[in-house]
Amino acid sequence: MSPSIKDVAVRAGVSVGTVSNVLNHPERVTENTRAAVLSAISTLGFVRNSSAAQLRAGTSRSLGLIVLDLSNPFFHDVARGVEHVADELGYAVVLCNSDDQTARENRYLQVLEEQRVRGVLITPIEVSSDRLDALRRRGTPAVLVDRHDPRVNCCSVAVDDVAGGELAGAHLVAQGHERIVYYSGPPNLSQCADRLTGLRRAVASAGLDPDEAVEVVEVPVMNARSTHDLARARFADGDDTPGAFCANDLMALGVLRAALSTGRRVPGDLALVGYDDIEFAADAAVPLTSIRQPTQQIGRAAAQLLVEECDNPETHAHQQVMFKPELVTRDSTTPE
Amino acid sequence: MSPSIKDVAVRAGVSVGTVSNVLNHPERVTENTRAAVLSAISTLGFVRNSSAAQLRAGTSRSLGLIVLDLSNPFFHDVARGVEHVADELGYAVVLCNSDDQTARENRYLQVLEEQRVRGVLITPIEVSSDRLDALRRRGTPAVLVDRHDPRVNCCSVAVDDVAGGELAGAHLVAQGHERIVYYSGPPNLSQCADRLTGLRRAVASAGLDPDEAVEVVEVPVMNARSTHDLARARFADGDDTPGAFCANDLMALGVLRAALSTGRRVPGDLALVGYDDIEFAADAAVPLTSIRQPTQQIGRAAAQLLVEECDNPETHAHQQVMFKPELVTRDSTTPE
DNA sequence: ACTCGTGAATGAAACGTTTCACGATCTCCA
DNA sequence: TGGAGATCGTGAAACGTTTCATTCACGAGT
Incomplete structure (x- = not known):
């Protein structure tokens, strides 16, 4: 068994209380005894048992x-x-x-x-x-x-996810894009719903009709692959909506790859905004505009x-x- | 203070030992007493103190x-x-x-x-x-x-990092690339050094001279940005080495972006191998060949x-x- | 010489468990 | 009916700390 405070006390020729004081209230103890105790601790290789300490301390x-x-x-x-x-x-x-x-x-x-x-x-x-x-x-x-x-x-x-959606929407609208696809995750996630609310609000305050300007695409799994597959199918079907906003950056990277591989230029043919500003967003094939949260x-x-x-x-x-x-x-x- | 095993014992009309048995050796206790104890536990909201348990158990x-x-x-x-x-x-x-x-x-x-x-x-x-x-x-x-x-x-x-380097090297050579740039991290990291050893070995066993076929580029920080900057400078200087192997995937992504943005086609003009097979490797602008470790x-x-x-x-x-x-x-x- | 005060060290109690030797009770069978 | 087992439950000891009232030692002040 590992040595206890008692063994240290014996070795240093002091009481257990003193050892405890060296550990927890060194100022209550004389220079000399402290040195003696510390040397006993190191020669014995004593390590405090935190269970016991915490039990007592409560x-x-x-x-x-x-x-x-x-x-x-x-x-x-x-x-x-x-x-x-x-x-x-x-x-x-x-x-x-x-x-x-x-x-x-x-x-x-x-x-x-x-x-x-x-x-x-x-x-x-x-x-x-x-x-x-x-x-x-x-x-x-x-x-x-x-x-x-x-x-x-x-x-x-x-x-504030509503504000985040609004930032993205306002930015896309300011770049002149009047139709935006929102790649959302499961809509019962408040994050996804709130970001949509913000997006629609931004669109509305630019004088557009949110119901017309914003199209929602629900992606079942919020990762790159799943979003890529969905987006690619849409692009193959001739989707030419000029703006896209994704509920997170991984999804945006999926859309990006789908767009590039179907010959679209980003941002020329498609302006893309992600969310989270993950480390890789800046290093993507086309560096990604994103909404940064103060994590x-x-x-x-x-x-x-x-x-x-x-x-x-x-x-x-x-x-x-x-x-x-x-x-x-x-x-x-x-x-x- | 939160209730202890003692309070539970009193409430259930049994001894503390019995409560402990209900917790740790339920089979030693009668159906009835167990039920009584469990009900006492839940009405009192008892939660075992793991410090005490561990102290005693040792x-x-x-x-x-x-x-x-x-x-x-x-x-x-x-x-x-x-x-x-x-x-x-x-x-x-x-x-x-x-x-x-x-x-x-x-x-x-x-x-x-x-x-x-x-x-x-x-x-x-x-x-x-x-x-x-x-x-x-x-x-x-x-x-x-x-x-x-x-x-x-x-x-x-x-x-086995040597084996990993060998896999990458053999693959690149098999694709017909006789000159390879190895983007390494700090060479004192055994991982980086070992992977280079493997790479050189693969090249050598294909009958090439490693000193000629392999060029080592040391990247100070093993991330995408730093590697991108270095690679881009090399490409601007006219580097046209047909193969590249990177000490990790983030670095490979940096090289990839540098290559694409300087008009190179991947894999047409540059074949690229990363390391680690991180999740994003498959979702990169050009999906990345990589060395997977069984993490x-x-x-x-x-x-x-x-x-x-x-x-x-x-x-x-x-x-x-x-x-x-x-x-x-x-x-x-x-x-x- | 005596007390007082101060600072340092002591030692026993307490924290909430688990364990284990020991009773108590019950069942079964000679 | 008595005794041997088996089955449940009991209660005190122990785990290694921290705390705190107490003791001790030693100078200073009268």
């Missing part, structure tokens, strides 16, 4: 973060933001990937609660989850990431809200933070 | 996984493989991202050891790390991922080795597993 300094999909750069950046703030404030982050499976999400919530994390950051699969409600009822604060709670029962941090900031803000709630449970007031997205213009809409 | 059922860079799809897939196996064997995985910083790597090693994880899977920044040696000396098994230990002191799982399998194998060592510490013999990469042929080398 509370941990760690946060749980449950994201939908770590392979999505969006969530990866969010996580980075969270870790950064947590680091600064002396919290550890337990990173969990629910992979869009309710079973996994629930399991992780259970594990995090058993570990007595101070709080949880989560992009839930369903906005209202019994498991999550129970957690919060028992006193573990939670913050929603990239989602809003319809009943405003906890803090949340998200991005790291989302993570940072969420972590700050959570820690604030953990530290001041009584005075805390729930907040719904909403960031604004930003248009990044590249070759896919603006001729060089 | 050992945990969790593994640590430290990767270099979670934003790299390669490591993401490895992690997926690890989680899958761990799940099956009833282990939890603590996922850590060292982000290529020694300080972070050391901090995580410390945390994992304090948590008394059963074992650690790691892609270390330096192959020989004092911190890691110490960990293993104190009895926590470790397995190297995507690295080999020169002193064969622990298990490791990696991919998930790496993770699975590593996890299996680790668990094996954890379960049979005495009989265990260290193994160095080496996977073979695979050529995936797409349009960037084969005319349609």
